[in-house]
Amino acid sequence: MHNIFIQLFLTFLKIGAFTFGGGWAMISIIEKEIVDKHHWIEREEFLDLLAVAQSLPGILAVNISVAVGDRLKGTRGSICAALGTILPSFIIILAIAIFLTPDLIKNNEVLSKVFRGIRPAVVALIIAPVISAAKAAKLTWATAIIPLAVALLIWSKIPVVSSPILYIVLGGLGGYIWFTRKALKKQTTSGKEDKI
Numbered sequence: 001m002h003n004i005f006i007q008l009f010l011t012f013l014k015i016g017a018f019t020f021g022g023g024w025a026m027i028s029i030i031e032k033e034i035v036d037k038h039h040w041i042e043r044e045e046f047l048d049l050l051a052v053a054q055s056l057p058g059i060l061a062v063n064i065s066v067a068v069g070d071r072l073k074g075t076r077g078s079i080c081a082a083l084g085t086i087l088p089s090f091i092i093i094l095a096i097a098i099f100l101t102p103d104l105i106k107n108n109e110v111l112s113k114v115f116r117g118i119r120p121a122v123v124a125l126i127i128a129p130v131i132s133a134a135k136a137a138k139l140t141w142a143t144a145i146i147p148l149a150v151a152l153l154i155w156s157k158i159p160v161v162s163s164p165i166l167y168i169v170l171g172g173l174g175g176y177i178w179f180t181r182k183a184l185k186k187q188t189t190s191g192k193e194d195k196i
Helices: 004-017 023-037 043-055 060-099 102-107 109-136 145-155 164-195
Strands: none
Touching: 004 023, 004 060, 023 043, 023 060, 023 109, 043 060, 145 164
């Protein structure tokens, strides 16, 4: 299969059809497909796209599919990837709305057991990308304090400090300042070496 648009659509269709638990649960599967299997982008670039996708409003899985599709083939690529991600959920929700009533789902013992069994797997699917992102970002025990502190502050539900938007803005500003200073320091050091 040589057509990249069909590959994008089918890859994200598979991801959308076989992932339970929402965007976070999809991340490890998306990473395996995009980075490991198809080698469409490097792991570091995937993490950058993931950071952008998380910062944007909307559904994480759709945002990351649009970002990957756009990176590979522009607007048409992003449309193919997004359609692949959305279509399975749309069809499943439509089928549930047509054929199953809320009472039938709630009172069906088989469905209840299936969903209870899926929950631990979803937790594992959410933890896996966190670990791989930490490895790829080269987090050490010292730098892990920042994401842990932010997670605890968001979880705390204290109105002033529990907004994720605050930490996205602070992280962006902090990264800009840190890497600008680092680049200036490098320029200053290389300028001194040239004079010697």
